[in-house]
Amino acid sequence: MSAPDTLAQPTLTMLYADHHGWLHAWLRRKLGCTFTAEDLAQDTFLRLLVRPRALDADRNPRAYLTTIANGLVVDHWRRADIERAWLAAMMDRPEALHPSAEHQAILIETLVEVDRILAALPDKPREAFLLAHLHDLTYAEIGARLQVSERMVKKYMAQAMLHCLTAASSFHAALA
Numbered sequence: 001m002s003a004p005d006t007l008a009q010p011t012l013t014m015l016y017a018d019h020h021g022w023l024h025a026w027l028r029r030k031l032g033c034t035f036t037a038e039d040l041a042q043d044t045f046l047r048l049l050v051r052p053r054a055l056d057a058d059r060n061p062r063a064y065l066t067t068i069a070n071g072l073v074v075d076h077w078r079r080a081d082i083e084r085a086w087l088a089a090m091m092d093r094p095e096a097l098h099p100s101a102e103h104q105a106i107l108i109e110t111l112v113e114v115d116r117i118l119a120a121l122p123d124k125p126r127e128a129f130l131l132a133h134l135h136d137l138t139y140a141e142i143g144a145r146l147q148v149s150e151r152m153v154k155k156y157m158a159q160a161m162l163h164c165l166t167a168a169s170s171f172h173a174a175l176a
Contacts, residue, residue, distance in 0.1 A: 117163070124148070
């Protein structure tokens with residue numbers, strides 16, 4: 001990274017000292033939970049450590065921090081929705097069939113990653129993919145629902161599968 005692309009350690013320290021309290025309070029008001037607000041405030045500054053950016057002295061650092069924190073809030077809410085759906089699905093199963101806490105955590109992380117991958121798809125390819133894989137609809141049935149031709153459904157499915165394969169290979173490359 002070149003010097004202008006990085007956030008110098010003293011600058012980050014000052015940014016933290018000057019704005020952490022404000023950011024925590026902003027997150028606490030938004031989330032209604034001081035503990036989650038503290039976690040997300042820390043994650044916001046961690047993002048700056050992991051992916052440093054130059055901050056122009058003329059720019060409003062609070063706007064920059066708010067943008068990062070707001071993205072983390074959205075991710076938090078999406079994850080909470082996925083966890084609630086998972087727990088609701090588990091309620092229908094006998095307790096003896098529930099996976100271990102560790103396995104549940106892995107499954108939820110996987111679901112969060114799948115959600116992130118699918119969220120990056122345009123609406124119709126994502127919907128076609130989900131209708132095919134979650135509802136076992138035929139391409140003709142999907143086409144009728146989406147008001148497109150069966151040929152277009154095939155294109156959507158190819159687009160979605162390519163997107164998923166690309167994301168999966170990027171994920172595996174990051175783990176290596």
